Amino acid sequence: MQKFLGIFAFAVLLGFLGILVIHVPRLDLIAVISITVLLAGWDMVLTFCEKKD
Structure with missing residues (x-):
């Protein structure tokens, strides 16, 4: 749901x-x-690909 x-x-x-x-x-x-779209997209990718411990 978060994604x-x-x-x-x-x-x-x-x-x-x-x-x-x-x-x-x-x-x-x-x-x-x-630049705004690139930064928002990069942040979204990094957030979704975070490893959860």
Whole structure:
């Protein structure tokens, strides 16, 4: 259930930021959004791949 909610939240973030990029197509905004998506995705991968003791 936790993985499902994490993936759902990431999809909502991508949807919101995608709409923002479509309506405000500026290079600097696209760069910041790209970095944000990469960091959020990396955090999600690390969180899901944690070994539980």
